Every structure is written in C-alpha cells, then in structure tokens.
Amino acid sequence: MDLELDEGARRLTLLERDHAVLKRSYEEQLARMVQLERRLDAHMAVHARERDDVPSNDHGAHHVIAREYDAFVEQKVQGMVRTVGTNVYGSAPYGVPQLPWLMSRISAVLFGPDEPEAATVLAALGRKRLDPLASQAARLCGTALDLRRRSAQTGLPCQWDFELVPGALLDEEWQQAWPSCDRSLPAQFVIAPAYIVAEQVYSLQRVYTGLSIPV
Template sequence: MDRLDQVEKTAATTTRELTHVRERLDRAERQLGALLAARTDQRNDLVGVEHGRHQDIARRARALIEQRFLNLARRYADASAHTMDRPERERAPYLISLLCRQLLTDHPLSSAAICRELRLPDHGGHTEQAIASLRSDCSLLVNRIHQAGLEHRWDFRLTSRSRLESPRQEAWPTCDPHDPALFVVSPAYVVKDIVYCPQYVYTSRSLHRAH
C-alpha cells in the first residue's frame, strides 16, 4: 500500500508538471507568433510566399524538437557517456543538444556513426534504428529548407551564464527564463537575419560546467 501510495503521488506530481509545461508551451507559441508577425511585417525584402514557407519550416522544426528529439532523448538520456556526468534533470535536454549538432546539417554522419559519436549503447540495433528514423525526419526538414530558398543558418551561438536574448532565445520549458543560460538545447532557425524559430536554452543557477 505504501508503494501504491507513492506511485499515485508521483503520478499526480507528474501530471501537474506536464500541465505546467503545456501551459508554458502554449504561451510561448502565442508570444512567438506575435513576435514573428511584428518582425516580418516590418520587412520588405521578402515576399509573402517565402515568409510562409520559412514560417512553416520553423513550426516543423519546433515540433521535431519537442516531440521526436525529446522522446528519443528521454529514452537514452541515462545511457550516453556524454550525459552521465550531468545532473539527472539536465540529461535529456543535453542529449537533444548533442543530437541537434549531429542531425541539423546538410551532411549528417551515418546513424551508426552518430551512435558511436554519442557513445550510445547498441541494444541489439534498436538504438541505431531510432537514430535512423530521426535522421530521416531531419533530412526531410533540411530538404524543405533548401527548396524554400534564401540564405539561412542554424544559430548555436551562446554566451554561457548570460541572460536570455529575446527574440533569439527562449528558456527550455522546464527552466526559469530569468536564470542564466547554461547551454543551447536546440538552435535558432534564422533566415536573412530574421529569427523564425528561437533557440531553446537550458538555464540554471547551478555552477555545473557546460561543455
């Protein structure tokens, strides 16, 4: 009964945390939409169709991070040698950061090479299959970017321990936006100096060293 009671308490706490995260995400998406609209309305060097394409790409990129990257990172956050020396709550976001640098590029390594690079266990080939699936989704996104045209970049720039810079950065949903920046979880998507999708940044008052 004691164990059941503890499980119920844990489930209730998790439900409250998820509700809080969803509320913050909804608020952030509304704020991002307003910021993007304000920024893009002031520009006259991009046509509406191009704006629409890159806004769609930004939405796809954000969904990819919040769903596919996060799901994979949660599964393997305690398995990578690169994350084990970090506090437990940082591990999944930090693994997302490592995955982004491997996958959000025109020339990603093979899935097997990424597994080796991130020091992930094989698990009978299941890990490589999971990486391959995410790699395929990222390749489709990169192809959309090239089809949309215009100069673009993934912006990983971060000054450690600095305050967040709006609208280029926003706090990872479980973090306090008023705390100092520790590491980039996912990069900003920037087209001709317009931030279409801001960085997700892990913030913390901890002095744990960011790599």
Template sequence: MHEETRGPDGRFSRLEAMLDSVVGDTTELRAYIGSVQAEVEELRQTVAGLEARLDLVVASWTAFRTDLDTEEAESHRTLADRYVNFVEQSLYGVARKAVKEKHGDIPPDRTARMVAGLCSELFGRADVSERRVRRILGVRADHELAQTVQRLVTQARGIVAESVRMKTRGFWEFDHIPGAPLDESRQQAWARCDESDPVEFVVAPAYVAGGTTYSRQRVRTSAS
C-alpha cells in the same frame, strides 16, 4: 358628335399632331436621359474619390505592419514549426529513452545535453552520420533504437533539404554566450529551466532566414 375631318388637309393635320407629340416625347426622354447620365457621372466621381481615400488609408495602415507574410515567409514559418516539433517530440523522446536505459532515471541535464548533441549532429554538420547519432545515444547498430536513428536522420535531412530549396535559404544558429542573460528576442528557456538564470548551453539552435528568427534557440539555463 364631332365629325372627323375629311380630305387631305385633315389627314395632314392629324399627321402633324402625331409628329408633334412624338417630338415632344422624344425631347422629354432626352432630357430625362441627360439628367440620369449627369447623376451617374456624379456618383462615379464620388465612388472614385472614396476609393482613392480608402487606398490612402490602407497604404498608411500596411506601412506600419510587420506581420504581413509573403508566401516564402509563410513557408519558412511552416518549416520552423515542423523543426520545433521534431526537436521537442522526436529528439526529446528518443533522448529520454536512451538516458533512462543508461542511467535508470531521467536527469533533466543529461537529457538536455543529449538533445543538444543530436541537434549539433543533425543541424550543425553537412555530413550527418547515423553512426555518430548512435554514439551520441550510446546504442549499438543492433540496438532496438537503431531503426529509430535511421528515421530521425531521414527526417532531419528532409528538414534541412527543404530549407536549402527556399529562395532565401534558412540556417540553424548555434551562437550563444555561456553565462549571459537569456535574450528573449532569439532565445527561450528549454523545458522547465528558469528564464531568469543565465544561459548554460544551446539545446536546439534557432532557425533563421532572411534576418528573421522563425524559431528561437532553446537554451538550458543554470544558476551555478
């Protein structure tokens, strides 16, 4: 059996051996850490390069898009949808009732003209009047539709007020050329009107804000 070295010299030899072992392990550890750091730095540079390329691709892609909505544009779009629903449901509904009560049937041209009159009053004037709305419908203040008139005026005022509160104020565009072909970029045929016929009159104005038409004009067309 090997005898352990005794005395100070033996203890010093063992200590030196242990220190050499530790130094060797530390050197290897440092070398390993250095190699890992180099790999991490290389990976970081690769990722940075990919991110830069991705940024260029996204920038190039978005530069040609026209459908990226700002928060305000989305608000205008929502208001336009609310306006269209108001015209096509509320105004059209009350106009049909008034026309049927007065004429016994519902001629499309009479209904369209009545909706046009309502839109002109509610969205074409600053001083909206319930009395004038009742006159357009042909009903008296004590008529059962009078309460409906109050509700319509309140709703229309709310729509207009919301458009005014926008940073880019919206407005209702009535301009048109009677007898001109329908301009699909800013007009669409009302109800069952033929799009190939020339424009007769505007039933509901367009809603426009910041040069963008969020709701096209509803126009009645006629071949005659």
C-alpha cells in the same frame, strides 16, 4: 484487498488505453495539418508566380518548416532521449539533467555543419552502430535532412543557429529557456538551435540555463 487491487489494475489499463488512443489521434491530426499546410504553401507559391503583384511565398514555406521543426524537437528528438532513458554510456555534467544534455548532443548532429547519419546519432548517445535504436536514429536523420533540404530549396539565406555565450543572459528575441529552466539565469548550453531565415527568427533557440557552466 485483492478485489480492490484488481479494480485498480483494470482502471489503470483503461487509462493507458485511452491515453494511447488520444496520442494516436493527436499524431494523425498533426500529420493532416502538416499535409494541408504544404498543399496551401504549394498553391500560394504557384499563384505568386502567376501574378507579379503577389510577393513570393518563400517566407510562408519557412513558417511551415519552423512549425514542423518545433514539433520534431519537442516530440521526436525528446522522445528518442526518453526511450534511451538513463541507460547511456557516460553522463551529463554534474547538476545537469540527462534529458536536455542528450537532446543537445543529438541536435548538434542533426542540424550541425555535416549531414546527419544514424551512426553519429547513436554515437552521441554512447550506442553502437547495430544498436536496436538504429532504425529510430535513421528516422530522425531522415526528417532532419528533409527539413534542411526544403529550407535550402527556397533560395533564402537560412541557418540553424547554435551560437551561444555561456554565462550570458538570454536574448528573448531569439532565445528561450527550456521549460524546466529559469529564464532569468545565465545560459549554459544550447538544447536545440534557432531557425533563422534572412535575419528573421522563425523558431527560438532552446537553451538550458543555470548558475554553473558545464565543463
């Protein structure tokens, strides 16, 4: 029995190691892709300025920003919440899972009307200013500020849209249900805002749906 346990533990260790390697490789490839997209975007912008018959590449820049925003929400914001886990002061409304509820609170800080600060992110999680997660919260704010700054620099009207009517059905043109939710059920709250540029949707609003509206 001890030999079987040792063998099982060894296999689990190998699987965890392989997972870590694959995760690191994925993150490196994603970073390279983002760098290439930024270089291509800059090259096309210069080319557009040199030729009057080539349309502005501002919209192309927003496509890049939208892809980075999607990855940011799905990986970094969600990763922060998973790190916190259930060790949170206060809790989500009855019947609402903690993860989407906390993601909603963080998103409101990162892409709301005010510039995000690490202390405000920590406060949304019920953590103190000097919490060990302060550096991670600061990195989230830095990335969000970078996305917001680059978006504003294009000169096109853009917004991070949190608008939602609780109890209404989703509008598939600019909203999508969170993966664990039923898209046919009414909206409850926004997990992450839509990214809209010049009335064009570049990233759909992530919405938590359900039968009852949290209070």
